[in-house]
Amino acid sequence: MTTQTVATTNTSTASIVFAAAAGMMLLFFSGYAQATILHDAAHDQRHAMAFPCH
Template structure:
């Protein structure tokens, strides 16, 4: 019974990791995509400066 419970725990951990990666990717797409094309100049400039600081080509 111990073997079964540890195998189930490993599956939950992998599922949790995949969910975390998916949410991080969505958050990144939100910041780069939505905020980068924002009509508000302050928000756009902040996203633009961040892209440059992370060496993300945008020009």
């Protein structure tokens, strides 16, 4: 029982960390990355979401 609990907690901690990291990567790409082509494509949306990007 104890082992089971520990195993479950470990799995979910790993997946929580994974989900958080995936989210931050996507947000960096959509909100922060400065490459001109990305900036232009995301322009209207960044303004509306108030991402400070330029």
